[in-house]
Amino acid sequence: MTQVTDHGGGVRSIRVPIPDNPLGHTLVYLVATDAGPVLVDTGWDDPASWDTLTRGITACGTSVEEIHGVVITHHHPDHHGLSGRVREASGAWIAMHAADTAIVRRTRENRPERWFAYMAAKLEASGAPEEHIAPLRETDRPSRRPGTLPGFSPALPDREIVPGELLPLPGRRLRAIWTPGHTPGHVCLHLEEAHPARLPGNGRLFSGDHLLPRITPHIGLYEDPDTHGRPPTANGIESLGEIADPLGDYLDSLERVGRLAPAEVLPAHQHVFTDAPSRVTELLAHHEERLDGLLTLLSTPLTPWQLAERMEWNRPWAEIPYGSRNIAVSEAEAHIRRLVKLGRAEAVPGSDPVTYAAV
Ligand SMILES: [Zn+2]
Numbered sequence: 001m002t003q004v005t006d007h008g009g010g011v012r013s014i015r016v017p018i019p020d021n022p023l024g025h026t027l028v029y030l031v032a033t034d035a036g037p038v039l040v041d042t043g044w045d046d047p048a049s050w051d052t053l054t055r056g057i058t059a060c061g062t063s064v065e066e067i068h069g070v071v072i073t074h075h076h077p078d079h080h081g082l083s084g085r086v087r088e089a090s091g092a093w094i095a096m097h098a099a100d101t102a103i104v105r106r107t108r109e110n111r112p113e114r115w116f117a118y119m120a121a122k123l124e125a126s127g128a129p130e131e132h133i134a135p136l137r138e139t140d141r142p143s144r145r146p147g148t149l150p151g152f153s154p155a156l157p158d159r160e161i162v163p164g165e166l167l168p169l170p171g172r173r174l175r176a177i178w179t180p181g182h183t184p185g186h187v188c189l190h191l192e193e194a195h196p197a198r199l200p201g202n203g204r205l206f207s208g209d210h211l212l213p214r215i216t217p218h219i220g221l222y223e224d225p226d227t228h229g230r231p232p233t234a235n236g237i238e239s240l241g242e243i244a245d246p247l248g249d250y251l252d253s254l255e256r257v258g259r260l261a262p263a264e265v266l267p268a269h270q271h272v273f274t275d276a277p278s279r280v281t282e283l284l285a286h287h288e289e290r291l292d293g294l295l296t297l298l299s300t301p302l303t304p305w306q307l308a309e310r311m312e313w314n315r316p317w318a319e320i321p322y323g324s325r326n327i328a329v330s331e332a333e334a335h336i337r338r339l340v341k342l343g344r345a346e347a348v349p350g351s352d353p354v355t356y357a358a359v
């Protein structure tokens with residue numbers, strides 16, 4: 001089965017597998033430029049993924065040694081995982097938004113122990129039960145900790161993607177659109193060139209994980225053990241006011257790419273699609289509905305953990321594996337932060353761990 005699709009106008013995609021992941025694959029795009037081929041994202045760091053990527057690049061009529069540059073939509077390992085190997089093979093530069101580069105730098109500098117300690121403190125503040133937190137505290141038995149954190153030494157980018165600017169790609173017009181929410185430095189890349197099949201609309205958009213045809217991305221909390229992303233405290237309202245509102249950022253970024261009205265969206269997962277404005281409208285409605293549903297749940301004060309237990313997921317809470325529960329509770333917290341920002345919920349004074357209630 002061919003892993004390469006020609007999208008016309010010097011744009012091809014390579015389906016690079018993500019091992020043991022229901023998403024299946026990352027769509028890595030190869031964009032021809034006058035200075036040589038440029039990749040948008042690279043894929044998961046795994047031998048089979050590397051093979052698929054390099055064979056795909058060859059099937060596009062070039063080779064990994066010829067890659068001129070790597071443009072990364074965001075730091076996640078299914079997008080940035082193979083960037084270092086591509087750079088080693090080719091001497092290509094790697095470009096990323098500064099906010100995600102900061103996360104890469106932190107990941108490279110922090111020891112895993114520090115991250116586990118932070119996670120334990122954060123889960124405790126979210127109201128997680130002790131039996132869920134305990135495995136994270138086993139600092140002497142790292143092998144017994146649940147889950148693994150991939151990409152503890154991701155490649156440090158050597159160029160910055162500056163929002164609003166054209167990337168320096170000779171012969172092409174590719175503009176960076178900052179779309180925080182899924183990660184703080186997520187970017188979409190707008191190819192400001194007529195669609196090769198003359199589809200109506202405004203160029204084409206490489207949307208990364210920001211805008212996908214059939215799923216909605218996880219909203220991260222922009223975790224930073226050193227500065228923002230602190231666990232909320234009992235004087236919750238002030239601290240929540242200061243910390244990030246990633247869901248709010250995401251919804252704003254969605255409206256932003258909806259207004260661009262690209263003729264075609266080239267996402268990093270699933271498949272290419274048209275009519276971005278309708279997809280944006282659908283997603284905004286979905287999130288509005290979800291926030292309303294959560295407000296109903298918050299008629300009783302709940303911790304983020306308790307809210308996560310009661311929220312609707314793709315399977316019952318009891319069947320959600322360990323690592324996914326951690327993601328679910330951060331998702332619950334992102335929604336609480338949004339409701340607090342909107343003045344529709346607030347922290348219950350004196351509660352410990354902090355509970356939140358609709359107002
Ligand atoms: Zn991602």
Ligand SMILES: [Zn+2]
Pocket residue numbers: 076078079209268269
């Ligand atoms: Zn992804």
